[in-house]
Amino acid sequence: MIILTTAYQDYALEAFEHRVVDYLLKPFALSRFVVACNRAKDEFDLRKQKTNIDNDTPDHFFLHVEYKLVKIEWRKIHYVQGLKDYLKIYLENHTQPIMTRMSMKSIMDKLPARYFFRIHKSYIINISKVSSLNKNFIFIDNIEVPVGESYKDNLSRIIDQGI
Known part of the structure; x- marks a missing residue:
């Protein structure tokens, strides 16, 4: 202060x-x-x-994946990719993403807003996993995640959080 x-x-x-x-x-x-x-x-x-x-935010939540409930620890999420009615959730130490039928808004309601930002109509990122960024892309490890035009204002919030 x-x-x-x-x-x-x-x-x-x-x-x-x-x-x-x-x-x-x-x-x-x-x-x-x-x-x-x-x-x-x-x-x-x-x-x-x-x-x-x-x-007070729980460190996990459950998602329906292939006829079962799967426990997801939000700290392990690198990023989320939206594909129409489905989401691909990319996790650390997983070679394949987890796929679930869910909307972007629904997953945002489950994730702590302090750590997760929507940077594109099809992408949500975990700020703690960002390694670098520029005005058009955010890099998580060596993966390029695009920044949508209407979401570029979120970049200043990301920078303020301190990547």
Whole structure:
């Protein structure tokens, strides 16, 4: 949590681009400082609550695969590829993807939003598995996963998460 205090107003816009909680222009009143501190505390509480929600997320879920239920640990998912009514789920230590009848929206509901991003109408990636990226592709190991035009805004969120 950063509250920036300065005598220069020229850097306010740039400061918020770096995610400061508040920007206080000197001289400032004690009441204004208290408002900034309360804003920082609220932001801290919100982040802490989000972390607790993530910690409550189960580490697995079950999917119907070839007439049986298969346990999938979301941490092992590299990426998901959508094919009309089916999904291919690429997992670490599996040579073949798991195929299930499911929609992209349904699988996104099962995955923790903090780690999984939809980057194409047909692809969802696990941010923790990304090795590099550019404006058109995300690389998971040596696999190139395309980034759709309408999903390029998600790249900034991915970068903010820190690959």
